[in-house]
Amino acid sequence: MVDLIRIELYKIFKKWRTYIGFIALGILVPLIHIAMLIEGKTTIDFMTRNIQESFVLVGNLLNTYLISYIILTSLAVHIPFLITLVSGDLLAGEATSGTYRLLITRPISRTKLILVKFIAGFIYTNLLILWLAFLSLVLGYFIFGSGELLIIDGQMVIIFESNDVLWRFLLAYGFATLGMTTVSSLAFLFSSLVENAIGPIISTMAIIIVFIILSAIQVDFFQNLKPYLFTTHIMSWRLFFEQPLDINEILKSGFILLGHILFFFFLTLTLFNKKDILT
Amino acid sequence: MIAENKVIEVKNLTKKFNNLVAVDELNLTVFKGDIFGFLGPNGAGKSTTIRMLLTLIKPDSGTIKIFGKDLLKDRLSILRNVGSIVEKPDFYGYLTAYKNLEILGKISGIDVSKKLIMKNLELVGLAERYNSKVKTFSHGMKQRLGIAQALLHDPELIILDEPTTGLDPMGMKEIRDLIIYLSKDLKKTIFLSSHLLNEVEMVANRMIIINKGRAQVEGYVKELLNKNKLFVSIEVEDGQIAFNIIKDSRWIDSMRNHINNTFEFNVEANEIPYLNKFLVENDIMVNSIIPKRSLEEYFLKITQEANNGRFNKN
Numbered sequence: 001m002v003d004l005i006r007i008e009l010y011k012i013f014k015k016w017r018t019y020i021g022f023i024a025l026g027i028l029v030p031l032i033h034i035a036m037l038i039e040g041k042t043t044i045d046f047m048t049r050n051i052q053e054s055f056v057l058v059g060n061l062l063n064t065y066l067i068s069y070i071i072l073t074s075l076a077v078h079i080p081f082l083i084t085l086v087s088g089d090l091l092a093g094e095a096t097s098g099t100y101r102l103l104i105t106r107p108i109s110r111t112k113l114i115l116v117k118f119i120a121g122f123i124y125t126n127l128l129i130l131w132l133a134f135l136s137l138v139l140g141y142f143i144f145g146s147g148e149l150l151i152i153d154g155q156m157v158i159i160f161e162s163n164d165v166l167w168r169f170l171l172a173y174g175f176a177t178l179g180m181t182t183v184s185s186l187a188f189l190f191s192s193l194v195e196n197a198i199g200p201i202i203s204t205m206a207i208i209i210v211f212i213i214l215s216a217i218q219v220d221f222f223q224n225l226k227p228y229l230f231t232t233h234i235m236s237w238r239l240f241f242e243q244p245l246d247i248n249e250i251l252k253s254g255f256i257l258l259g260h261i262l263f264f265f266f267l268t269l270t271l272f273n274k275k276d277i278l279t
Numbered sequence: 280m281i282a283e284n285k286v287i288e289v290k291n292l293t294k295k296f297n298n299l300v301a302v303d304e305l306n307l308t309v310f311k312g313d314i315f316g317f318l319g320p321n322g323a324g325k326s327t328t329i330r331m332l333l334t335l336i337k338p339d340s341g342t343i344k345i346f347g348k349d350l351l352k353d354r355l356s357i358l359r360n361v362g363s364i365v366e367k368p369d370f371y372g373y374l375t376a377y378k379n380l381e382i383l384g385k386i387s388g389i390d391v392s393k394k395l396i397m398k399n400l401e402l403v404g405l406a407e408r409y410n411s412k413v414k415t416f417s418h419g420m421k422q423r424l425g426i427a428q429a430l431l432h433d434p435e436l437i438i439l440d441e442p443t444t445g446l447d448p449m450g451m452k453e454i455r456d457l458i459i460y461l462s463k464d465l466k467k468t469i470f471l472s473s474h475l476l477n478e479v480e481m482v483a484n485r486m487i488i489i490n491k492g493r494a495q496v497e498g499y500v501k502e503l504l505n506k507n508k509l510f511v512s513i514e515v516e517d518g519q520i521a522f523n524i525i526k527d528s529r530w531i532d533s534m535r536n537h538i539n540n541t542f543e544f545n546v547e548a549n550e551i552p553y554l555n556k557f558l559v560e561n562d563i564m565v566n567s568i569i570p571k572r573s574l575e576e577y578f579l580k581i582t583q584e585a586n587n588g589r590f591n592k593n
Binding site: 003004007010011014015097098099100101102103104105106107108109274276277278 | 330333334335336337354355356358359361363365366367369370371372373374382383385386387388428
């Protein structure tokens with residue numbers, strides 16, 4: 001099994017598309033860093049304009065934590081796209097290249113094949129988030145240093161002490177991985193249905209965008225629907241930056257995402273085991 | 280032939296795609312050591328049958344036994360002993376020939392040493408290109424690499440689906456020679472699908488012709504291609520009663536096909552009256568006797584019909 005996962009990862013990392021995500025983040029995050037170096041002070045002034053009359057803000061607010069938080073928020077829609085580039089190709093890519101025939105005529109069960117590819121997709125997702133975490137936190141630390149994390153959420157102003165932030169980020173990245181694995185599982189499901197990787201990428205992104213739009217519409221019907229959409233829970237990593245921590249809400253979101261992952265995985269497994277390979 | 284010698288045994292195999300019957304109640308048997316020609320015009324159902332033999336697609340009904348085991352129940356143990364090329368040889372183009380074989384060997388669960396991979400590449404004449412990416416290979420080279428991957432785990436049975444398609448005459452000859460080598464020297468059983476009668480004639484000892492998903496004739500190549508013999512289609516009133524009588528007679532050796540009330544015999548022209556006499560004397564009501572042509576002419580006819588059908592559709 002380990003050998004098979006290694007082979008799958010080897011195949012993934014031999015493809016150019018795999019590096020698009022890493023390169024994109026490798027360009028985007030430092031660009032944000034540069035922008036914040038130039039205009040960070042203005043940004044913080046703008047963010048805190050409503051509270052500056054009531055509070056005196058001291059210390060290094062423009063630090064790696066604030067920038068990592070901004071990056072994580074702003075990349076919530078973009079990272080799923082980078083994830084689907086690979087996950088959407090895991091099965092459809094074999095169909096496109098005609099290599100399904102090579103794989104399925106080997107003495108390996110379809111269930112094992114799906115499991116191996118799913119795990120490889122999961123590892124890729126983890127690595128991408130890890131890369132994001134490295135670029136945001138570690139690279140940001142060397143440029144901006146650490147400090148208190150200032151979060152302004154509507155009327156709420158939360159300030160975390162610098163020694164109270166890192167663990168929140170680590171858990172937030174872990175939770176983001178869970179969210180991105182949900183996206184990866186959905187793209188993987190679509191990937192098992194078609195013979196071209198473009199379809200799964202577009203379909204997954206379309207679903208994410210539609211769900212996000214529906215969640216944003218302030219109509220009761222859509223707001224009642226919102227708790228059941230996985231996109232709502234993808235952003236639940238933000239719960240780690242609340243005071244006090246709402247453990248129940250975090251667990252609820254986690255289980256909902258996990259449920260989605262398992263549902264997408266087992267649906268893929270069922271469909272693939274019944275699938276006629278005609279390519 | 281005794282049952283233990285049966286490598287492939289297909290019974291009443293049927294596969295439909297929506298309303299299209301791709302394979303229709305197909306029966307065939309391949310014995311150990313055979314080079315079995317699986318012949319039919321394009322669209323006859325050859326690839327669908329092969330895909331079912333390799334579990335790429337599932338039959339709607341019927342059974343497939345390979346090495347005496349049920350394919351659906353013992354899939355993994357059967358596939359450990361089967362090598363194949365299905366239609367065109369596709370590989371991971373972004374990987375080298377060596378790496379492709381290494382990966383496929385590992386997936387097959389075998390210990391893939393460099394020596395083993397190079398031995399197989401040498402066998403198909405690709406040893407010098409072992410480090411080249413497959414996307415740089417010509418169709419012929421990919422076809423040869425396809426054979427190398429099929430042989431990698433030293434299978435007993437090799438299923439080749441139109442392995443000479445797209446090759447030049449020299450390439451076709453090389454593949455034919457390789458097939459004969461695999462059979463004669465390495466004692467492999469080979470299931471060779473083709474739409475070229477002369478190709479099958481050159482390498483196979485037994486063959487079946489299928490058309491529109493149904494078996495037309497099955498037997499020994501030399502016998503079937505005997506130009507002195509004709510194919511005779513005989514329609515009787517009650518096929519079952521007739522079969523019970525024929526199976527105990529000498530005519531069973533000449534019988535090539537039996538579908539409902541229609542029988543096909545491969546006999547010499549002067550034997551036809553005796554066959555008719557035999558049936559009538561056994562109280563079998565004969566509705567018609569239609570002498571067909573030699574197998575070559577017959578195959579040409581069904582191939583032309585298949586092509587005409589395709590052109591008409593366009």
